[in-house]
Amino acid sequence: MAETVPPEPRNIDRINTGPRFSESDAVRLNKLFKGTDTVEMLGTVLRDQLAGDLAVVSSFGAESAVLLHLVAQVDPATPVLFLETGKHFPETLAYRDTLVAHLCLTNLINLTPDAELLKAKDESGLRWSYDPDGCCDIRKVQPLARAIERFDATITGRKGFQSSTRTGLPRFEIDRSDAQGRLKINPLADWSAEELSEHLQAHGLPVHPLVAEGYPSIGCSPCTHKVAPGEDPRSGRWKGWDKTECGIHVPGTPDSGDELPPEFDPVF
Numbered sequence: 001m002a003e004t005v006p007p008e009p010r011n012i013d014r015i016n017t018g019p020r021f022s023e024s025d026a027v028r029l030n031k032l033f034k035g036t037d038t039v040e041m042l043g044t045v046l047r048d049q050l051a052g053d054l055a056v057v058s059s060f061g062a063e064s065a066v067l068l069h070l071v072a073q074v075d076p077a078t079p080v081l082f083l084e085t086g087k088h089f090p091e092t093l094a095y096r097d098t099l100v101a102h103l104c105l106t107n108l109i110n111l112t113p114d115a116e117l118l119k120a121k122d123e124s125g126l127r128w129s130y131d132p133d134g135c136c137d138i139r140k141v142q143p144l145a146r147a148i149e150r151f152d153a154t155i156t157g158r159k160g161f162q163s164s165t166r167t168g169l170p171r172f173e174i175d176r177s178d179a180q181g182r183l184k185i186n187p188l189a190d191w192s193a194e195e196l197s198e199h200l201q202a203h204g205l206p207v208h209p210l211v212a213e214g215y216p217s218i219g220c221s222p223c224t225h226k227v228a229p230g231e232d233p234r235s236g237r238w239k240g241w242d243k244t245e246c247g248i249h250v251p252g253t254p255d256s257g258d259e260l261p262p263e264f265d266p267v268f
Contacts, residue, residue, distance in 0.1 A: 020052065020152045020181040021174060029172040029183075039070060041171070042155075042187050046074045051183050052152030055079035055109075057144065059157070060096040061218040063196050065103075065205040067157040067188055072103040081147055081154075084110045085139035087128065087220035091209045098206050111143040128222045132238055139220075145177070153183035159196075160189050161233070193233075 029050070033041045045051055056071055058064050058080050071078050082096060100108050117138055121127065128135040148154055160169040169189040175182040188196070200207060210218055214226035216233040223238050 021183045022181060023174055026170070026172045026174050026183065030170050033171060038187050038191070039073075042070050043074050045185065046071070046078065051185060053150065054153040054155060054183075054185070055081050055148065055151050056155045057081045057083075057157075059083070059219065060092055060099060060208075061157075062208050062211050062216055063159070063188075063200075064157055065099055065207070066191075066196050066199050067155070068099060068103055068105065069199070069203055069205055070187065071155065072105055076104050077106045079107045079109055079151075080105055081109050081111055081144065083140050083143060084112050085220050086113065086125075087135075087139065087222055089210060089218065089221045089224075092218060095206065095208050102206055109147065111147050113139045113143055117142070128220070132223060141177070148182065151182065153185055155185045155187065157188055158186050159191055161192060 033044075046054075056067065056078055058068060060082060068080065071080075080100075084093075096108075099105075121138055122135065127138070154175065158169055169186055171186055171189050173184050173186070175184040199205070208215075208218060214228075215224060216227050217237055218224055219237055225237075227233060227235055
């Protein structure tokens with residue numbers, strides 16, 4: 001009788017459900033690129049895919065041209081996610097189209113709120129007037145959360161000088177808006193307003209038309225007001241409300257590689 005040979009043990013296919021990145025990854029990247037020029041850092045991240053599949057999240061606001069210009073110089077086909085909330089200034093939508101054409105961006109993705117959710121929770125379109133957090137959740141947070149499922153990291157245009165809640169912003173941090181361990185990259189974290197202005201002028205980049213009218217930070221039209229000289233650039237956002245962020249950005253922590261002021265108390 002022939003001897004029975006037991007089959008080779010079969011490797012079990014497993015789906016990796018762990019986080020894409022950890023706090024230690026953010027710390028490592030912050031240390032790796034410490035003191036590195038922004039253009040060089042961004043070029044390395046994009047070309048070498050250090051953060052996997054990524055997308056830029058852009059509001060096409062007051063200073064968006066700088067980040068988009070830097071990205072376009074490396075790879076104009078990088079996905080650019082724009083939250084088309086249905087509440088933008090007409091000038092913002094026109095500026096979006098102008099900037100996309102000027103920079104030859106080839107992968108703009110407009111994200112819109114779920115129609116059924118809008119009908120159920122904001123049929124009048126006035127939720128911003130009595131529940132701005134709920135409005136942002138429907139029109140920004142949820143559409144973006146769905147869109148970034150396929151990405152490992154996002155690039156933002158946030159700057160540390162914009163408000164007290166962004167002081168100490170690191171270049172690399174873990175996205176705390178979900179549990180997937182996505183990396184959030186802030187190439188302009190340490191840029192000043194003067195540096196941004198110089199970059200815009202040096203490269204002849206189009207400027208958002210509302211900047212000249214007193215809007216240094218531009219979001220949805222009902223929740224964006226003019227800012228007086230010397231005021232916090234984001235003080236015109238959600239004026240009169242105890243609200244400083246729409247919800248797609250949650251402040252980082254010292255674990256991300258940069259220290260924050262001791263009085264900083266992030267709200268989750």
